[in-house]
Amino acid sequence: MTAEILDDPSGREHLPEHAVLGRYRLVQRLGEGGMGVVHLALDRQGRAVAIKVLRPHVALDPAARARLSREVDTLGRVRSPRVAPVIDADIDGERPYIVTRYVPGVPLDDLVESQGPLDGDALHRLGSGLAEALDAIHGCDVIHRDLKPGNVLVVDGDPVLIDFGIAHVADDVRLTMTGLVMGTPGYLAPEVIEGAPVSRATDWWGWAATLAYAASGRPPFGRGSMDAVLTRVTAGDADLSGVDPRIAPLLYAALAPVPSERPHEREVVTALERYARGGLVTDVITVRPRPTAPATEALAVPRTSVLPLSRNPLSRNRSRQPIPPVAASLAPATQPQQALPDTRPQQPLPPTLVGAPATPAPATPVPTTGPPPGHELERTAYPQAPAPSPQGAPGSPGEQQVDPRIGRPSRSGTVAALLGLLTATAAVAPVVAALGLLLWMVLARTTDRSVTSLVVRRHEKGRRRSDVPVAVLAGPWHLLVGTVSAVFGAVMPAVIAVAGAFCAALAVVASRGSGSPQPDAFLPLAVGGALAGLLAWWGPGGAGLRRGTRSVVRGLSPGAGGSRVLVLLLLVAMGAAVAVGLTQGQPSWWPMTSPWADGSLLP
Known part of the structure; x- marks a missing residue:
């Protein structure tokens, strides 16, 4: 054509x-x-x-x-x-x-929707087959990074993994230095959402989430706005109410937010095999640390640098470079499909050189079928237009758009310095510290909503020239919503701060053996300020504050040098707050007066 x-x-x-x-x-x-x-x-x-x-x-x-x-x-x-x-x-x-x-299978999500959740042997075949696929791609220093039910085709009960459009290759420096491509919310590993680089653990978490979907018939972290789904993912708040109770603990463990707390994938596959046979699964799970080094560390491996990428025949001259086709043949549409043989190796497949041409898979291919002239093809893996994202189809534009927060430095040192400044300020000027924390929560949440809104827009509609004007026009709305959410989000930290100050004051009295509690002293106020900051950060709704804070500090201090300067300035400000407190001898409640000045609120 x-x-x-x-x-x-x-x-x-x-x-x-x-x-x-x-x-x-x-x-x-x-x-x-x-x-x-x-x-x-x-x-x-x-x-x-x-x-x-x-x-x-x-x-x-x-x-x-x-x-x-x-x-x-x-x-x-x-x-x-x-x-x-x-x-x-x-x-x-x-x-x-x-x-x-051509894979004449059905997408896993369509299969589950039409036939119900998988259990027993079907779930084990799905898990072991996808584990085999991940072993193969990880053995080639490739991270799929978008493993989800829509990217899994099922052919006679056996899975085939498709759509490598946003895969992460170990030696692909040019396409990964500017940021990572957004995966699918609900199947994106929590450590990546928090800013960690993609790794093999990223795929294994998506594998566990896909198994949870197959076992329950619904997304394990629900539906709704991207921000809500990502918050549930980072909190480990998986909904496995539809999963067989015999394997629910197994999948809960595999979906843990911390990679080192997840069971090894081999243990999960073994447990699924025992589950398929009707046995107990909990006694085969042993949580142990797994390597979480990012795939980009493989750049140092010699085999990825033996041949430059341009030596690949497909890369050197792509205009007409056929690869030896698989031995597929056309058969009548009524011919039954043959299941993919189980050729799972005992050891990971040997890696190949970057320049090696693509060849057919070393296994008996699945016979494919073509529609006879004048007949429509049966319903298979490929949704009819305008259904989204079939086998190999470029997904919706958002699946290829960059979320600027993912894969960026988390700036933990800067965040710790901010907490130190909050603690010191709370000890010498508690009202100023409270107002400062509230304003920071508004700024961070507004920033997070603005960035998330832009990512969602590009996820749904692709990158457009109107993105920036729309973001500017939506700014007042994001500010309003961010302010309201910050006010409600500050209620619990404020209560805990007051309770913490009283407890610290009582502890001081207990250590001295006499006297009355003074919650408005330096130490109790510092304890209260620290508790308020920690609860706002890790408490309910803290995911937006964390993402927004990191976005703001990265914007204020670009690069490693800027980060060091900002940390230094925060430490200087913290020292100044301590010096002011030592000079004035007691906390300042400006622009208010101490609520404990008349002793009416003391226990």
């Missing part, structure tokens, strides 16, 4: 039947997303393939071509029957496309 036939000013393709694109005859549109369309096609030998084609307006974006190129390079590294391999690609042409094996 020529580029002229494919072009459409509206950005949507209206393909005539049996149109031709390169060496492939397009048979039927299988699905589409905001960035592209996936077609079922036949090659010159009549074998069925899936072709992902970028939309005309998206193809003009160099970043979109770079993502498609990265997907080709990523799939070229992996050898596994649980991963749909790349067969051919044209990245530099007027209409870029990528050709992968």
Whole structure:
């Protein structure tokens, strides 16, 4: 098919039947997303393939071509029957496309929705099959980073992992230095939400969340706004009420917010196997630390630097570089599908060089089916237009957009210095400290809402020129909502601060053995201020405050040098507050008077 036939000013393709694109005859549109369309096609030998084609307006974006190129390079590294391999690609042409094996399966989310949750052997086959896929891609220094039910196809009970459009490659420096691509809320690991780099543990957490979905029939962290879902993820607030009680503790443990508290994936697979046989699963779980080093550390491994990326045949000349196709054949549509054989290796698959060309998976391929002329294809893995994100289809624009908060430095030292300043100020000027904390909560929450709103907008509609004007116009609304949420969020820290000051005053009296409690003294006020700051940070609704605070401090002090200067200034301010307190001899309640001045509030 020529580029002229494919072009459409509206950005949507209206393909005539049996149109031709390169060496492939397009048979039927299988699905589409905001960035592209996936077609079922036949090659010159009549074998069925899936072709992902970028939309005309998206193809003009160099970043979109770079993502498609990265997907080709990523799939070229992996050898596994649980991963749909790349067969051919044209990245530099007027209409870029990528050709992968056609997987005649059903998306896991559609399967669960139509047939109900999985249990027993079905759940074990899903877990062990996806574990095999992750072992294979991790063995090639690749992090999928968007493992979710919609990216898993089920063929006769066995899973195939698809859509490597936002995968993270160990030696892919250029595409990862400016920030990480946002995954799917609800399946994005909590440590990544908090700012940690992606690692293998990122995929294993998404694997556990996908298993929880399959076992319960609903997202483990619910639905709703992205901010609400991410808050539940970071708190470990998983809803597993629909999961079989025999394996619910197993999945709770695998979804722990702290990576070191999660059981090893082999233990989870073993427990699922025992569950499938009707045995107990809790006695095989042993929580132990797992390595959480980011995948980017693999840059130092010699095998990733033996050949430059440009040595890959697909990278050197993408315009016409077919890869040996898989041995798939067309059969009547009524032919039953053959299950993928279980070829799970005892050890991780051997890694391949960056420059190695993609070859078929070393296993008996799944026979594919093509629709006879004049007949529609059966309902399979690919939702019909305009359903979102089928196999290999570029997802909605948001799945490819950058969230500037993810993967950035958490600035823990700066945050600790802020807490120290709050504590010191609370000891010498408690009212000023309380007002300062409240104003900071308003600023941080407003910033977080603004950034989150922009990410959600791009997640749903893609990057647009109107993003900044819309963000500016929405600023007053974000300020209002941030102020209201900060006021309500400050109630509990204020109560705990007062209670903490009284307890500290009583502890001082107990240590002296005589006297009356003085909650308005330096030490009790400092304790109260510290408790208020810690509860605001880690208490209910603290996720927005944490994200917003880190965004603000990164903006105030860009780079490592700026961070050191800001920490130094905060330490100087803290020392000044202590000096003022020592000079005046007692706390200042300006612009108020001490509520304990007349002793009426003392116990």
